[in-house]
Amino acid sequence: MxxxxxxxxxxxxxxxxxxxxxxxxxxxxxxxxxxxPAARDVEVSTRWIDEALRLRPDxxxxxxxxxxxxxxxxxPESALRAFATAEPDAFGAVxxxxxxxxxxxxxxxxALGYPGQEERRLVDDVDEYAEMLERVLDRGPIFRPTPQEGxxx
Amino acid sequence: xxxxxxxxxxxxxxAGPTGAIAASELRAAGFSVTCLEQGDWTxxxxxxxxxxxxxxxxxxxxxxxxxxxxxxxDYPIDVSESDVNPLMYAGVGGATILxxxxxxxxxxxxxxxxTLDGVADDWPxxxxxxxxxxxxxxxxxxxxxxxxxPTYPPTEAPPLPPLPIGKxxxxxxxxxxxxxxxxxxxxxxxxxxxxxxREACIRRGTCQTGCPEGAKGSADxxxxxxxxxxxxRLVTNARxxxxxxxxxxxxxxxxxxxxxxxxxxxxxxxxxxxANGVGTPRLxxxxxxxxxxxxxxxxxxxxxxxLMMHPYAxxxxxxxxxxxxxxxxxxxxxxxxxxxxxxxxxGFVRGAKWQVMPAGGPLGNRSGYGGHAETDSGHDPLSGWGxxxxxxxxxTFGRSFEWGIIAEDLPDEANRVVLSDTLVDADGLPAxxxxxxxxxxxxxxxxxxxxxxxxxxxxxxxxxxYDTPLMRDCGWHLLGTTRMGDDPETSVVDSYGRSHxxxxxxxxxxxxxxxxxxQNPTATIAAVALRAVRHLIAERRDQxxxxxxxx
Numbered sequence: 001m002x003x004x005x006x007x008x009x010x011x012x013x014x015x016x017x018x019x020x021x022x023x024x025x026x027x028x029x030x031x032x033x034x035x036x037p038a039a040r041d042v043e044v045s046t047r048w049i050d051e052a053l054r055l056r057p058d059x060x061x062x063x064x065x066x067x068x069x070x071x072x073x074x075x076p077e078s079a080l081r082a083f084a085t086a087e088p089d090a091f092g093a094v095x096x097x098x099x100x101x102x103x104x105x106x107x108x109x110x111a112l113g114y115p116g117q118e119e120r121r122l123v124d125d126v127d128e129y130a131e132m133l134e135r136v137l138d139r140g141p142i143f144r145p146t147p148q149e150g151x152x153x
Numbered sequence: 154x155x156x157x158x159x160x161x162x163x164x165x166x167x168a169g170p171t172g173a174i175a176a177s178e179l180r181a182a183g184f185s186v187t188c189l190e191q192g193d194w195t196x197x198x199x200x201x202x203x204x205x206x207x208x209x210x211x212x213x214x215x216x217x218x219x220x221x222x223x224x225x226x227d228y229p230i231d232v233s234e235s236d237v238n239p240l241m242y243a244g245v246g247g248a249t250i251l252x253x254x255x256x257x258x259x260x261x262x263x264x265x266x267x268t269l270d271g272v273a274d275d276w277p278x279x280x281x282x283x284x285x286x287x288x289x290x291x292x293x294x295x296x297x298x299x300x301x302x303p304t305y306p307p308t309e310a311p312p313l314p315p316l317p318i319g320k321x322x323x324x325x326x327x328x329x330x331x332x333x334x335x336x337x338x339x340x341x342x343x344x345x346x347x348x349x350x351r352e353a354c355i356r357r358g359t360c361q362t363g364c365p366e367g368a369k370g371s372a373d374x375x376x377x378x379x380x381x382x383x384x385x386r387l388v389t390n391a392r393x394x395x396x397x398x399x400x401x402x403x404x405x406x407x408x409x410x411x412x413x414x415x416x417x418x419x420x421x422x423x424x425x426x427x428a429n430g431v432g433t434p435r436l437x438x439x440x441x442x443x444x445x446x447x448x449x450x451x452x453x454x455x456x457x458x459x460l461m462m463h464p465y466a467x468x469x470x471x472x473x474x475x476x477x478x479x480x481x482x483x484x485x486x487x488x489x490x491x492x493x494x495x496x497x498x499x500g501f502v503r504g505a506k507w508q509v510m511p512a513g514g515p516l517g518n519r520s521g522y523g524g525h526a527e528t529d530s531g532h533d534p535l536s537g538w539g540x541x542x543x544x545x546x547x548x549t550f551g552r553s554f555e556w557g558i559i560a561e562d563l564p565d566e567a568n569r570v571v572l573s574d575t576l577v578d579a580d581g582l583p584a585x586x587x588x589x590x591x592x593x594x595x596x597x598x599x600x601x602x603x604x605x606x607x608x609x610x611x612x613x614x615x616x617x618x619y620d621t622p623l624m625r626d627c628g629w630h631l632l633g634t635t636r637m638g639d640d641p642e643t644s645v646v647d648s649y650g651r652s653h654x655x656x657x658x659x660x661x662x663x664x665x666x667x668x669x670x671x672q673n674p675t676a677t678i679a680a681v682a683l684r685a686v687r688h689l690i691a692e693r694r695d696q697x698x699x700x701x702x703x704x
Contacts, residue, residue, distance in 0.1 A: 028535065028538065028539060029538040029539065033540045033544075034540070055210050077535070080535065081534060084535060099515070099519060099542075100209040100212075100516055103208070104209075109515075113550075113551060114479065114514065114550065114551070117202050117203065117358050117359050117479065118357075120356040120480060121355070122345060122354060123317050126338075128323055129338070132327070132330040139303070140303060141304075142304055143261055143262065143303075143305060143490075143494070144494055145261050146264065146279045146280055
């Protein structure tokens with residue numbers, strides 16, 4: 001057996017039908033609410049899912065299985081619940097893909113208050129904690145010194 | 154097999170931090186040096202910290218588990234009999250490419266575990282032996298921090314001022330202050346000012362997926378450029394299959410497989426193995442011969458045994474305040490050694506270092522604070538989704554951080570690295586197999602520390618806490634598998650990393666640790682290596698070498 005987790009890179013694009021099914025899944029998992037946009041409104045199924053699958057081709061099979069389970073269902077939420085119950089690992093992978101896709105969009109990030117891993121100028125904040133640190137120093141050393149017995153120093 | 158290399162004085166196997174330190178020191182002392190590295194250079198332009206795809210990429214391409222990354226340079230690891238996955242990175246700089254640069258020293262008691270606590274073994278060296286080398290390593294790596302931490306005996310302050318502890322550090326410190334518990338601004342091998350050709354940190358917070366700014370002290374930046382300029386030859390994509398010995402039983406070079414799959418022999422007078430606590434025993438075990446049927450340097454039978462990996466647990470706290478908890482460095486903000494030393498009344502021995510770290514972006518935050526589909530019967534597998542998805546993010550994102558706990562695990566010969574019977578790497582060499590179980594002492598230790606860390610969060614005003622009892626992907630610290638000691642029957646190398654069996658073969662990595670300490674080990678690994686290589690240089694006239702290969 002050869003080690004590693006090499007992934008077969010086959011055709012990657014989702015079909016139009018699959019994207020429609022993905023929207024149905026997104027309506028259950030990430031609807032609009034709490035001041036946050038719905039996943040279907042921030043191009044998850046038309047743009048970001050492709051980026052997510054580029055980064056995580058290893059999860060494609062799980063997404064395909066999920067979409068197959070939900071496709072054409074009258075009640076997508078029930079179908080998705082059944083899938084999540086039967087295939088918890090696959091459902092977890094779908095969760096990573098859709099949440100990862102969702103938070104790549106600027107509208108989602110702005111609504112959450114996340115600027116991304118932005119640059120910040122370094123500041124010296126020692127003065128903000130110096131008083132507390134004085135109390136640490138006042139309590140004195142907390143280490144056990146090297147004992148005299150044992151191997152020579 | 155090709156025999157087209159000229160011999161060198163010293164052949165180093167592995168271009169991680171200790172290989173880099175050894176190469177730099179030896180070349181400066183006039184030795185001819187070649188280093189064989191199984192991976193390649195990792196250019197900082199490929200790090201994704203500044204891009205939107207950072208978190209998804211981090212979960213695979215920059216994951217610290219080589220089995221997840223699946224790159225050709227990484228060898229696979231059989232973890233079917235291990236509680237913990239070993240983490241590492243094959244390439245110039247080694248695991249410092251992906252480490253958090255938590256640059257902390259061991260304590261004096263760490264070197265006297267048998268004498269003080271009646272368990273495990275004492276080291277053949279003391280803290281005082283290492284202190285000057287700790288200080289030198291701080292300078293070489295560019296450590297930022299604040300001096301006078303009462304955790305340690307008096308020592309030189311780090312060369313760079315401390316990084317900001319940020320809102321998360323201030324919040325955590327307020328809790329420790331109320332409890333009267335130790336805390337200190339954390340030392341990190343991350344430059345708070347431009348230092349020796351490195352940029353200053355800009356708090357990107359993506360240290361553990363590679364620093365796009367080049368501010369983190371990784372060995373590809375701190376040592377290798379100068380070492381190569383000085384004349385060290387670094388060969389990348391060179392996977393060593395065997396350390397060879399001559400008729401006198403001395404190491405005389407190594408066989409490696411190059412980028413084209415060709416087997417080549419590199420002769421040398423002296424060999425240093427610096428391939429980490431899994432890679433080093435793997436290589437010594439692969440270096441079998443009729444004369445060394447159990448692997449090289451293994452007359453004690455201890456090569457690969459006593460593996461320690463530091464079980465890691467954490468308590469995450471959620472606060473009402475906006476703490477901007479995605480901000481770096483990550484890196485550590487503050488540390489605590491309040492419960493580091495043994496207190497027998499707790500029902501276990503030894504202790505743990507704690508550190509505050511940021512919670513990451515929305516995905517990292519989500520993985521720490523819920524949103525997982527529950528699979529227990531009775532739970533709705535869609536809980537955490539729908540309106541809950543947003544409500545959870547609103548409640549926790551930017552408002553949470555973790556107190557992480559690095560638990561000292563004690564050496565146990567049953568915890569070990571062996572060669573897999575079935576798994577091989579991309580070059581057909583046997584993969585390592587890990588046999589590792591958490592001990593009862595560790596279980597009790599983690600239980601105690603998790604409870605104290607919850608108290609620390611609550612004292613700081615946390616409105617909720619979440620435990621992560623033991624992470625499977627936590628084996629950053631690979632220690633103990635060629636332990637040092639004075640007795641050849643109970644140790645593999647001496648305190649200078651010299652093999653008892655093969656006196657011109659050295660090990661310079663965490664494999665030589667006698668006990669694991671409860672600290673991130675890279676500062677100690679570096680200090681031990683610096684002490685060892687300077688001793689080798691000082692004693693060069695008495696060093697026995699393989700004859701017929703000296704340059």
